[in-house]
Amino acid sequence: MKKERISNNVIRRLPMYLRKLDDLMAHSVDRISSNELGRLMGFTPSQIRQDFSCFGEFGQQGYGYRVPELREQVARILGMTQGFTAVIVGVGNMGHALVKNFGFDASGIKLTAAFDANPDLIGKEMDGVPIFDAATLPEWFAENPTDIAVLTVPSSIAKNMAKTLADCGVKGIWNFTNVDLELENPEVRVENIHFSDSLLYLGYIISESENEKKAKTR
């Protein structure tokens, strides 16, 4: 693997490649050219070749990419084979929705526990995931070092909880709160979910198509 720093834009595209490759495998497609993959994904073939070349040479001139092998490499690069573990902190509506409907396994991540302060939830299980008292987080982490915390607590306690999790030695926080966590510990990586980015994009493509319709009838 090449040692150069890979650009953020390439990394952000890798999950999209993964989804498309999974889709191709589900349709028993065994090999694909950069032309065809580009057409399916709306990228130029040279963009595709350039993205994959960052990680070494997967394709063969005139043959294309072997889909299962490429999928395996993309998954490996994304850290999906590292056996990362995760806990969910906050079992309100969002935490609930994630435990029940989001396939952590599909991302190669094992969801081991959930935490909440609600006595009605503590001690229960949700889809096989035990719910523990949030106050016991530090003790639990001492026994069960965990890579990722999914933060789905109310905004009002987000910063405090993030600090607790950082102190517990978590490596990454997947932040569903609308709060900028501003952690002092630079070792802890934070990834914010921005729902609005996706909604605004939808708003853009709707207004674009409205404008095109108006232009045609002018």
Next chain:
Amino acid sequence: MKKERISNNVIRRLPMYLRKLDDLMAHSVDRISSNELGRLMGFTPSQIRQDFSCFGEFGQQGYGYRVPELREQVARILGMTQGFTAVIVGVGNMGHALVKNFGFDASGIKLTAAFDANPDLIGKEMDGVPIFDAATLPEWFAENPTDIAVLTVPSSIAKNMAKTLADCGVKGIWNFTNVDLELENPEVRVENIHFSDSLLYLGYIISESENEKKAKTR
């Protein structure tokens, strides 16, 4: 405004610019250079200038961008000033979390109603949003043409519901189900939320930093 087709990558960056500009305005920053904005966002100054030049000339050489004006332009381009309306279809955990915690208003979108099949929910209100019987969607849309449907129904009924919504004349579907909707009507725009893209990115940056640590101790 220039008439050229603007690339998807530029559009996808606009919501990020919007967030940063909101942040700058909250800190009373009135003007900013492409150098400084690039530094804050991890882009090159020429990338910034190129992105904004797609929509006309906002900045002035040697002066930079006026933050409130630039923010207004970005919002306008994203369709935030068009007065789009939205309904939520499916008031399970995800729908619930969105109604209660996601600020549709901040994206310039008015959430007018929610729909569900659960008799315990129908007729109730949630944060001021009335919940109607999903079976009455077509009648409701006939009276209340709506731009966007937020689809948070169970996967098993996602395709059928999307078809119903398309028949009702919705312009865009914000799809939270893990189902590829495959609509026959090309007029209806679909934007899928892919939680896993964000989680996989977090996995990547964690494994990258692990690899760096290992390399150092070698």
